[in-house]
Structure formats: structure tokens, C-alpha cells
Amino acid sequence: MEHVTRPDPRKTAALSAALSGAVDLGALKARADAARQSAAAPAPAAGPAGAPNGSAPWIVDVTEASFQAVVEQSLQVPVVVLLGASYSPESQQLAASLTRLAQPSGGSWILARVDLEQAPRIGQAFGVQSVPTTVAVAGGQPIDAFAGPLADAELQQWIKRLLDALRDRLPGIRAGEANASAPLEEEEPPEDPRFVAAEEAFERGDYVAAQAAFQAILDAEPANELAKEGLAQAKFAERAEAADPSVIAKADGAPDDIDAQLAAADAQVASQQVEEAFKRLVDTVRRVYGDDRDRVRQHLVGLFELFPADDPRVAAARRNLASALY
Template sequence: MTQQPFSRPGAIDLSSLQRPATPPPSGAAAPAGSDAAAGATGGATSAYAVSVTEANFQTVLESSMTAPVVLVFTSPSQSPESVRFAEDVATVAAEHEGRFLAATIDVDVSPQIAQAMQIQQVPLMLVLLDGRPATQPIPGAAPIDDLRAMFTQLAQQLTAQGFAGRHQPQSTVPAGDEGEDEQAVDPRYAPAQDALAAGDIDGAVGEYQKLVEANPADHEAAAGLAMAKVLQRTQGVDLHAARAAAAADPDDLDAQIMVADLDLLGGHVEDSFARLVEAVRRSVDKDRDRAREHLIGLFAAVGNDDARVLKARQALASALY
């Protein structure tokens, strides 16, 4: 199988294929938990695989803004081997733990998508990033070892170009439990989440720290670690006393940081960020660096793609320069 170079420039815009749909909630990276995906053919069962129809195609495109989506076009009636190929792609995508989302399109069920994308044969694979093709279409059913080599190469090229995003694991509901709509928990994060549920914040910090050390590009673990540290720092703190201390001495960086943490926990994200931007503006030397680094840590806790974070980054740049 010829390995395709990863490329963003010059990709074909697929916006004409998008249909009106309810946008995913903030922080959601992929659509498999949606009712439309659950009703699609293909039976995707991997934590990083989804079946695609016209109903959820736009959401799949949107998920490629986070990390690549690997579209596989199949036809059980025309090409039985295409179904097995799609299963192999899902298997390999799962091995990369969120770096890719495998998305299967049955052209017998969704011929409009195949026609719009000018799909002439099945099986055919196409990698999407930022809602557009990032490689040339790859025809044919390649052996799984060739797929592993190609995915590894793409992952390396993504990392080299600074793309470290990961998809959230998809919701997988066992047969017979269709009434349950609970998101599957990624087993990597279970120990940290269990510790938080038990009130063991120090334990959660330790578990998230292990994940970040093992994979610095794991943004979910980094966000979990940042938020767990906020919880750790604010344990037992009296909110009113903290606010009074910060108001009494605007130059007390420790006091400003504490209130920023408390504001974040209370849902006052913009206030939290604004307080630390002002601390950066007022501080010099080591204090300034400390305020900036703490603010960046809070950005991670909220999510670096959050609109409030993007706005605060601009304010931080203005305060620094």
C-alpha cells in the first residue's frame, strides 16, 4: 500500500456537503454517541469508530477539527471485503487511542454522500483534517500491517507539525441496553475519576500525573491534571476570606491566584482569567512569570480550544507586550 503524505494546504473544501444539524456540546470531539450514529449501519463498536449517515455527517466533519477522521467507504452488496477492511481500519485507529477516528460510510445506505464526494469505487479510504481531505483518496483493501504502517507515519507527521489533538472515546452501549445513554468511560482515566469520586483529590492528581508523564500529548489527561490541581489548592479555603485578602492587597500574587482558582471552580471563568491577566500586567520578573504560568495552567483546565481561553490568550499577549 502506498503511504500518502500528510498535507493540509490545497485540500478540497467539503462545506457543500454539510447539512443542518445540532452542534455537539462544548468539548465533544466526535459524534458516535448521537442517536443518528447509533442508528447507522456498520455496527461500529470500537471506542474510536463511528458509522456515518447523512444525518450525522456534518458532526463527523466537525470532529475532524480536533484530530483526523479516517473515512472508509464500503458496500456490503458490491464489495464484501470492504466491510472487513473498514473493521481493520477501526482496529488500527483504536490502537492509536484517539489520534484517529474511524468513520465508516455504507454507500448503499448513503449514496448521496458518495455521489457528492465523487466516490467511484469501494473500498476507499480518505483522511480528513479541519473538515477537508488531508491525503489523496486511497483505494483498495490494504492488509492490516500496511494500515498500521500508514497510520504510524501519519501520526508521526501530525506530531512533527504540532497537531496533538485526540478524539474522545465514543459511547458504546451493549446490546439490550439501548435505553442507557451513558458515555463510556475511557479506562485510561478511570483510576483518576474513581479517586475524584471518592474525594481523594491527591490520588487523582497522582493518577493524572502518571498519564501526562506517559504521554505529554494527552490533552484530556493534562486538562484533568490541571483541574485536579485546582481542587487540591483550594481544599478547605474560605471563599469570603480569600476575596477579602485579594481585595485588601492587589499586589499579593498568592491572594490573586487563590481567588482565580476559586472563581474557576465557581464557573466564573472569565473573571478568573481577567484577574490573572491583570496580575501579569501589574507584576514584574519572577512574579510576572509565575502569574503567566498559572494562567496557562488554568487554560489547560478549561480547554485550549475554548472561546474564553482564546480571548484570554489575546489579553495575556497584550499584557505581556
């Protein structure tokens, strides 16, 4: 399978590999080759078969009977096949997002929505293991896929890169783009006044007020990840502002001084010595026990929250911390 782009390689690598062997569109591939050889100037894509959803002819609900005709349109434009189920809220969410993005596209790509409860053989043909699964088909072949829902911004980027990669190969893309009613743009949601207040406090250096604002959000929404990140940043900024650069040398000379080790780690993170800070606290965890060990562990975990979860320095330090604890 040719991969245009993937929103999350960890989620899609196995799926894409499976699709490359699971889907047999050999007849379509042969037809695509013949079309390229015989058509010096291909005509724009015809409207897709299937049942239109009422908003645009390039958004269709596909059955087992109409699927072949819809996929044949991939000789002209990419066909984004959404394999979902009516019982799955994630399928409904993703269908709504893809429909919103497809409506203004002018037919530069086709959204083919499949309800696997009504058309299970289509899911079997693609080797689907979970819903929703989304597959991009071009030139009669699946070229990319992802499982699960995505945020609208990620979907927009995925579709944009799909079109960019295929524009010179599929003649209907440019024709559809010429008819598009609006460019593919993300509508910015209104700013949350709670976050505005917290961020303004942070920017003026009032870290205590920023912490209180972020904490108030978390009190109302304990799972709010942005508020968690903001609170961690505000707590660290307050500590870092009060840090004495000489604390690092002090901590090096007093390995059993817990307060010095924590302050030194903060100073090192503030001066971009991130790996050194993580190592310092992991080594301290190895040396202490009981409440002191838990205190150091919690401080280190708090430092992890200052960085993206996929930061390799965080991943390595988490592994080292687990080894030190167990």
C-alpha cells in the same frame, strides 16, 4: 454547495467553498432532475460500478474510468468519495474507518475510495489540495466535505446527519437501511484501568492520589491530553477545596500580594466567576515582572486547561495575556 453538516467548520469552510466551484457535475444534475420528473416510484439503487473491495458491493475502489458510473449512484444514495493516497498514513486510517462504517450499512450509502496516485484527474476535478479529503455527493452534486482524518465517533455522526438530511430526497437510502445488518453504533473501547483509578480517587475527594495517578500516565505518555486535563482538574480541585471565600476581598485590597491574587482567582473560578478570574490574573501580569510574572502566567495557563480550548472566555483571555506579556 448545500451543506448537510461539517465536523469542523474551521477546517472545511474553505474546502467546501472551493468544491462548489471546482466540481462540474452538471450532466449528472440534469440527469437527476430528469429522473425525479419521470420516476413516480424510483427503484432501489443498483450496485455501484467500480472494483468492490471484497467486503460489500457498496464499498468500491474507483478509477478514472469507473468514476462517472459510481457518482451516478448519487441519484439514489449518497456517495462518500474518499480522495486519498497510498503514501499517506492518514488516508489509510480514514479508509479503514469509513470501510468499517460502510460494511453494515446495507448500501444506504456508497463508499468510493480513490487513490489519487492512480487517478489524479479525479483529484483535479474536485480541486483537492491535501489528502485525505472526503466529499459527499448527492443528486449529482457535492454537498459537503472535510479534510484530514476524523475519529470514528465524528465520522458516525457525520454520516448519520448526511442520511437524515437526504432520506426523503434519495430513494435508495431507506431500501439500504432495510437491508442493513446492524445500526451505526460506536463500539465502546475497554476502560483504561489507569484512568479508572485516577477518576475513582478524584470522585472520592482524594485529589492528591488523583494527581499522582494522572501524573503517572503522563510520565509514560507525555502527550496524553486526557491525562493532562485530569491532572489540571485534580490540582484545581485541591486548591479550591482549601480556598477561603474571603480571599477575594483580601486580594482586592492587596493588589501586590501575588499569593492572594492566585488564591482569589481560584476562588472566583470555583464560584463560576471565570471571566473575572482571568481578568484578575491578566491585570496582575501587567503589574509584576520577572519570576513573579512567570508564576502568575503559569497559574493562569493552568486555569485555561480547566476549560475546552474553544471556550470563548479562554480565547479572549489568551489574547489579553499575550497583550500583557508583549
